[in-house]
Amino acid sequence: MGEGQADDPKAMPLNEFIDEVMSILQSQPDAKEICVKRVFPLRFAAEGGQEKYEQFFEQFNDSLHK
Numbered sequence: 001m002g003e004g005q006a007d008d009p010k011a012m013p014l015n016e017f018i019d020e021v022m023s024i025l026q027s028q029p030d031a032k033e034i035c036v037k038r039v040f041p042l043r044f045a046a047e048g049g050q051e052k053y054e055q056f057f058e059q060f061n062d063s064l065h066k
Contacts, residue, residue, distance in 0.1 A: 010063070012038050 005011045020036045035043050045056040 012036065 017036060021034055024031060024034050024036075041056060042060065046053045048056075
């Protein structure tokens with residue numbers, strides 16, 4: 001996601017990402033979708049209903065502009 005990601009405290013470290021993805025692939029070789037735990041709130045935001053979805057994305061978008 002660009003050069004700034006390396007210094008972004010909110011970014012997942014690459015080694016941590018790779019380790020988690022490889023673990024998922026080993027434990028779930030037939031998985032249709034690979035999501036690291038850090039992305040769960042974003043991936044499953046809509047499952048809490050429209051109000052929670054909107055609240056999540058409002059907070060998420062606000063955090064990007066800080």
